[in-house]
Amino acid sequence: SGCMIPNNHWGDWNDSQLLPTIQKLMKGYNRYLRPNFNGPVEIGMSLDIASIDAISEINMDYTATIFLRQRWRDSRLVFPGNESVSVDGRLVSLLWIPDTFIPDSKRSFLHDVTVENRLIRIFSNGTVLYALRITATIACNMDLTKYPMDKQVCTLQLESWGYNIQDVVFYWTRGNDSVKGLDTLRLAQYSVESYYTSVSEAVYETGHYPKLVLHFSLRRNVLFFILETYVPSILLVVLSWVSFWISQSSVPARTCIEKDDVVSACNHLLIGPRIHSAEVSQALIMIQMAKHKTNTQKRRRTGLCL
Known part of the structure; x- marks a missing residue:
């Protein structure tokens, strides 16, 4: 059972009982079908901003490393008890996961040293926590008319690629408190003045899709x-x-x-x-x-x- 690690004391549970339980959950599980066909899947999200490595006025973009956490409930993964179990991130291919993407991203990659930086945690009520570490270069339209006494407002958007609002619903797990790390960032040319989150919809020819937006203001350091x-x-x-x-x-x-x-x-x-x-x-x-x-x-x- 090298793939599963119990997070807390399981009482009478041991590896010989836990592994068959997980295998039973996976039996007949179809990762291509989303959970809860009676309504949309509610997906809560939170972010940790690890760093903003570069802000380019020439390319109108910024590069950030983030920890993205997504949480939803899949009734097919309910098991007895009141604990949770962490699953090896490489087994993410066995589960249904949201098709979240960053629409304004120019380049992005998932960190993979020493393994892909993914985390899967399954709770006994079927709740799934999926976390990953991403670095992305994201577009930011800047107004430089007041340079160098300017202030720029950039965004980080999260959307669903294929599932529309009838299939999935996005929400911030704790409102503005869902975003951590911006308050402690130290940048050479800028300081983070303020930030807030919002919930919106992206409208395309193919339909309406859920969208979450992080807005943050960057004040240039005149000194x-x-x-x-x-x-x-x-x-x-x-x-x-x-x-x-x-x-x-x-x-x-x-x-x-x-x-x-x-x-x-x-x-x-x-x-x-x-x-x-x-x-x-x-x-x-x-x-x-x-x-x-x-x-x-x-x-x-x-x-x-x-």
Whole structure:
């Protein structure tokens, strides 16, 4: 019975009794048929946001790793007792599971180290808990007119691919409390300002489908851009002023400063990573100040002080 692990004390239950019970449940079980044909299957969902790894203004998307938990009741899986049993995630192919998907996802994958990150837990009343760990790159339409003092509102949507609202119903298990992890996220360029959940329907030509939506607001951290954009730019401007301290006859020195300014500006604005721009600009200022001091001392020695 290496596939089944009792979660609590089973009293008189032991492996020799539990395994035949599970095998009996699976006998005649058709995973292609949804449970409860007398009405729609109610599927409760909750999310843990493990991380938001990247937010791209260029591609209008963000990448997040989430733990998605789905819970529903399948009367075909009722067994005696009042406990639950965890089933090896690889046996998910034996059970009916919802066809939930992320409609705005550009790319996504299920983590599989060291095995596929799935969890199946069956309760004695037939309730099934299905959890999985996913990383997805999800579209987010951004309004950058107020950049870098902007706020972006992104969503994470969950829909049923093939089952319409007559077949399944989606709901958040605990409302806004169904989402965990956003409050503790630490992002370099953004902070999570607020979030809330909603229940909706997706309307397509083929019908109406259940949809759950997580809305969250991202406020850009202005201090990050002051340090990484404005401060280096100001330092470059100040650096250009050094040329006014040099004698008009010192053409090579003035040319060197202008060249350094242009190269620094290109590195800062065009080449890419700007994490060391401030340090580079400060170093260039110190070099030019040293040049100016040296030239001034030479002119004083020859009686050509400005």
